[in-house]
Amino acid sequence: MNWGVFVSTFLAASIEVIEMVGIVVAVGVTRSWRAARVGAAGGLVVLAVTIIGLGAALQSLSLETLRLVVGALLLAFGSQWYRKGILIVSRDGWATGHGAEGVDDDVPTGFDWTGAFLSFKGVSLEGLEIAVIVVAFGAAADALGSAIVGAGVSLVVIGALGVATYRYVAAIPRRALQLFVGAMLITFGTFWAGEGLRVEWPGGDIALVWLGALYVVAALLLMRIVSGWRPGVAAAKQGSLASSAGAA
């Protein structure tokens, strides 16, 4: 078992599983639990097929090429989570980003196909994101099994916990989690992309530790810097509004 890959995929998948549970529970509570379960099961089948398909397709690539491609992908989408986390946490605080999704409540008397579709769509879309994370981490670290187990444990544990006690799972501040997982994704992305380009990291594999520390410290500093930018931007906007009103 590759524990680094296991923990990384567990945490990254957990963010998506919380979203998944939010959608399924919302459909179950407001429409029909049967439809929510059928839709969720269909979405999980799509997730399994995607992981198997993508995993098999990547087996033929060399590890160096794979690490470069996966590293670049992780850098691109990890940066989104990193930025979003910094922006939102610096604006709304660490506890932001929890709550349930809203859905319609026009439930028919027979089988609720709309509810099942809503649940299926939510689970398969979030599942697609989990599939990308699992295959990326698993293939680049040559530990697809550990990545699948990490995401599987997240699905079972967070999923079951979420359905049983959604109020508590919804209270996990997703934006803060997103910030740290974003930092983790760009850490692995930088390391693997560098490995793919035959960069010699100071300290070898220990580079993962100092890269992670660098990105987390940078995120904490950037939160303060971004908070400092906001009043200046607001003042500049007000100034330009006042001058255009004066000109009129």
Added chain:
Amino acid sequence: MVVWRWTKAVVLFLVDYIIGDDWTVAALIALGLLFTWRLVEAGVAAWWLLPLVVLAANIQSLRRAVRNGG
């Protein structure tokens, strides 16, 4: 026709998922990878470049997002 629609939807989803709302970050990271490769090929220690580019790309994106009211 259905297969084509689904394939297109999945490709669009993946592009949106990977690149997101600011393509300049992905473009700067691509440039960073290119320069890192050139430096490695030239025998220069290039480990410092990629983390620097990643941070710079994110900082310029954050600056623009704040200016746009983010």
